Amino acid sequence: MNIQETNQLLRFTTAGSVDDGKSTLIGRLLFDSKSIFEDQIAAVKTSSEKKGFDYVDLSLLTDGLKSEREQGITIDVAYRYFATPKRKFIIADTPGHIQYTRNMVTGASTANLAIILIDARKGLLEQTYRHSFIASLLKIPHVIVCVNKMDLVDYDETVFETIIKDYKAFASKMEIKDVHFVPISALKGDNVVDRSKNMDWYEGPTLLYLLENVHIASDLNHIDCRFPVQMVIRPHTHEHRDFRGYAGRIEGGIFKPGDEVKVLPSGFTSKIKTIELNGQPIAEAFSPMSVTMTLEDELDISRGDMLVRPNNVPTVGQDLDVMICWMSQQKLAGRSKLLLRHTTKECQVMVKQILYRVNVNTLHREEGVGEIGMNDIARISIRTAQPLFFDPYRRNRQTGSIILIDPNTNETVAAGMVI
Incomplete structure (x- = not known):
């Protein structure tokens, strides 16, 4: 392929x-x-x-x-x-x-x-x-x-x-x-x-x-290597007891066996030992392929972590601005607490401030808005409970997008793009 x-x-x-x-x-x-x-x-x-x-x-x-x-x-x-x-x-x-x-x-x-x-x-x-x-x-x-x-x-x-x-x-x-x-x-x-x-x-x-x-x-972004870990595979059979694979979908860049990778958030580095697609070893993998990787070293890696290149790391942070489309009939106000999903990571998030709403017809920014309603598009600033590993949406649509969820109803209330 x-x-x-x-x-x-x-x-x-x-x-x-x-x-x-x-x-x-x-x-x-x-x-x-x-x-x-x-x-x-x-x-x-x-x-x-x-x-x-x-x-x-x-x-x-x-x-x-x-x-x-x-x-x-x-x-x-x-x-x-x-x-x-x-x-x-x-x-x-x-x-x-x-x-x-x-x-x-x-x-x-x-x-x-x-x-x-x-x-x-x-x-x-x-x-x-x-x-x-x-x-x-x-x-x-x-x-x-x-x-x-x-x-x-x-x-x-x-x-x-x-x-x-x-x-x-x-x-x-x-x-x-x-x-x-x-x-x-x-x-x-x-x-x-x-x-x-x-x-x-x-x-x-x-x-x-x-x-x-x-x-x-x-x-697709084939420059910035991004591999959010979706699942750690540890077979419990005797013949595979030493196998530890990391499954997920590549969201940017090209990975090959022998490449050096850095694990976020720990910062540890290792080299890719093998890459498998449908159980078969492959020579390279790129977005949007779903693969399983093994590393040469045993590292503590779990769902929500990300493998990247040591010299090409996404922004790691808890404070970010996003453009969102609000999808819920319940209005959004500042200081609201929601759940955020970003690649394979889920964490709590607080809306610090609604910076402005966009009038979609005139493209004017409406500042000083206290709340936004369904179908509104607005720029908000948020703080996450755990660090995220993200790129601007213009650079990578996968690592630059989020969804917000109401923790009480599990309803998806917004789709957002990291600025």
Whole structure:
């Protein structure tokens, strides 16, 4: 297995305003990439005919949650899967309404790429700004802005160029680096999987081509070696009584047998003796592989400890600032006590202060806020009961992220990013 092989799975999230064609776009991707069973297509055709449509309503393929949404039931993220000969895909389909900001944060937190839909007739809307800000906040490396419903503006190039200009002006205020713009009609299929004959002025790639070819191998941090220990393996059989292995998932860097490593928090050093994947020895391991390592020395290591390189150590500390999305109906105030989970470590934490809340629509900081409510995004300072080993989220999304838990209800109340 090599680093390139991990390039075969692309996780992406879709975001946009209500009725901008998100369901139709996902349906079109599934349909044109031949990722749908024939009985599903037949059912959708029948439903479309019953509604009196003279076309196949592909949004019906993804609108299973519509009835629940109308009843006011909380919508979680819907994950959909499809594949082409080049790549496998996981789509995190998140609701567009402002009250579901927390759902978008959940769906986008593991995404390599975000598709942001803009209705060609309406241009940039409040939702566009909000979703782009969240994509920037979560450091999603790649963004594709799909200007949809081009068929309703007569495939006008000027409309497309105006939206590009407006979006670039807005995106310049944020950390969104790799942005692509594609004019599409999800309903008609223009530039989604197949090139459009109606927009010969557009010379760029189709949406599916971008999804298949965007380079994501370099998105992972292969420089800073980080191995949070999840479990210590001590078999109780006579033949393995001297075996002591450390199992976990690599969250950064490349490890090889013979490498010198440092154990946090003890500071002891040793060398890697073996690395095993599914019981078989391997020559190197890298993020996001789950492996078992053995060391040449017997050291006191337990769950929550971390193996790193001696000359490349994360920040070790108990005081840190984090940007959080608050997910609970119970409000958060200063001096609150919660549980924190960070990689494989869990400890108590106290919220020292709410520094400011972000107005997601204007990007303004609202200071002097005493408390924050559900779907708010805010910067807070916290103190943990035990030292954490962390990197800034912009450098490593795994060692730079936390979740906060209500110790009384065990409810996940916030997702956070270390600044």
